[in-house]
Amino acid sequence: MPTRRNVFLFYKPTKEIEEKIAPLREIAKEYNFKIVSDYREANIIVSIGGDGAFLQALRKTGFQEDALYLGINTGDHLGFYTDFSLNDIDGILDAMKNETVEVRKNPTIEVSVNGENSFYCFNECSIRSNVIRTFVIDVFIDDVYFETFRGDGLIVSTPTGSTAYNKSLGGAIVDPRIKAIQLTEIASLNNNEFRTLGAPLILSGDSTLTLKVVQDGNDHPIIGADNEALSIRHCHDVKIRISDKQIKMLKLKNNSFFQRVQKTFL
Template sequence: MPKTRQKGRQRLKLAIVSNQSTKSKRIMTQLEEKLLSAGLEIDQNDPDVVLTVGGDGTLLSAFHRYLHLIDKVRFVGIHTGHLGFYTDWRDYEVDQLVRSLQNDEGTSVSYPLLDVMLSYSDSKADKQFLALNEATLRDFSKTMVVDVYIKNDFFERFRGDGLSVSTPTGSTAYSKSLGGAVIHPRLNAIQLNEIASINNRVYRTLGSPLIISGHEWIRIDIKNGGNYHLNIDHLTIPQSKLKSIMFSVSRKKIHFASYRHTPFWRRVNDAFIGEFPKKEQDD
């Protein structure tokens, strides 16, 4: 299981983040009313727990919105759509969730995050970002040419559409569609995936996902000018004068309140396979 932490009982301050669907807005209104009736405090600026109403996209938005509080805040997801990997609660379980919040003891499970450090060829200062799912670099103007280093050792020269680096929880998102492995979040690791690499008699790459341990890092040195776009989760960040990007497992983690935390492999099964069929009895 992921790391669990616990802190003393305290009066909770709660924030609510919802997507714009009619159903989610209705659930958010109900949740606000029930929280206030239960004597709980709503504080959108400095919460202890962030409640998201929607799906994984809503939780990603909330994560980046409260990134400045990542060391203290915990997240709880309420699922109102078709698929929610990060959401432990359904829209019809609001009453149960409110009771859990009333009895909160500060427990949580923690997942690794991806640290992204950008360096530039001009005088710009380095920039640092955190990703919950992944960071993806593409060049939309031409074939992307970059050198890939693991720690300080040259690994390969990549030519293709792009590269994506994911966290263990992000391994079930875009990384999976690129053929990456699904990684349990107990592993302190990141994963590098190629996007449409060029492989022939002249140009070669490994052509397989790379899983990098927590004490290592990946550096991508950019070899040609181009129209680079860096995606940090759902955020698109156009880049110019980009010289290199460093990817590593962050020292920071995201914390989920563990009132009723769904085991990781059950989440994977529910998201991609569904319930196992009952074993048919022999005639």
């Protein structure tokens, strides 16, 4: 990373974290890296915390395509997006010196609400009812009607995010090298009168999903963008597709996606 020298540190400031970060700042200075206070000046963005902090770092820094993202956990338990620990600064240095790291590109999804509000998600976008009643959504694939969903909601995930909320709903784990999006149901209603697919649906990355909310008084759903809830009134339709925007992440070579799946779930 000879040309990447401007570093932005994303973290929730506490006295304990500031003390832990102090050695990191000293090392950055020693190796001629510049800590900047504005993420727009950075070409390396370091998230300090867990996977949730990493997702927040992406959102708060605007999903920068020209920056390299690095996740550092504050504890010893490493996550899907944090290959390094703040308790092991020497390990971070050794990885950099011995070139046991590599850059991996991860896809994002672009979400448009009512054809206006557009935003990106790294893991998933979910749409759920905000009242205790059946939520009705007409599902279109590439503008062709597919089904009418009744239940608590739907979630659309990236391959990277297939191990998160999607997996807890019985969704499939998808290799991030596959360009695809996955549609998974949240507590669907299936009986003699109403019927949905009742299974996760994996679509080509070239497909566009359109979720049209049936206007029956339940048109103020909770829309989740990764780990953040968005309040959007009068939601009529949500369009979701794989974005051209890819996130570059600095990862350990010996910690592949499936190695992390194995460590986490098996």
